[in-house]
Amino acid sequence: MHKSIARLAIVLLLSGCAASSQPSDNNLVQKKSTEQAAWNKLEGLSAAKCGVSPLPPARTDAVKVSNCVTTLVKEYVLPHAVFPDLLLSSRTEALDIAERYANGEISAGEYKKLSEERLKNYRSSLSYFINQQA
Numbered sequence: 001m002h003k004s005i006a007r008l009a010i011v012l013l014l015s016g017c018a019a020s021s022q023p024s025d026n027n028l029v030q031k032k033s034t035e036q037a038a039w040n041k042l043e044g045l046s047a048a049k050c051g052v053s054p055l056p057p058a059r060t061d062a063v064k065v066s067n068c069v070t071t072l073v074k075e076y077v078l079p080h081a082v083f084p085d086l087l088l089s090s091r092t093e094a095l096d097i098a099e100r101y102a103n104g105e106i107s108a109g110e111y112k113k114l115s116e117e118r119l120k121n122y123r124s125s126l127s128y129f130i131n132q133q134a
Contacts, residue, residue, distance in 0.1 A: 028130045031082045035126075038077040045072055056108040056115075059101060066098035083129055090122040 046052040050068035101111040
């Protein structure tokens, strides 16, 4: 649990640095909308190209799936990301979760829960920084 809190603190710190160099107001809202459209496109692609489904992948496939999704994120979402550092930190955390799952350190249920929390934290941090810039 302390690792997760420390990781979140690092993400927030890095994102704070990124946030200070970002444009503000309507441009941020527009970028968030553009980023969300890229995420929507990625949803179907990640299922087709990486085998992403509502269920956790087999332990033996977890890292491969995470790396595949990261490749797609870098191609489709990163160019539109409001805070690229925040996005990349979130994907680093996704890989860490996948590695822990693949190594048997966490269960499939924990993998799913941590993955959902990571995505929720990313979205919350994104909204927080946009609101701070506005």
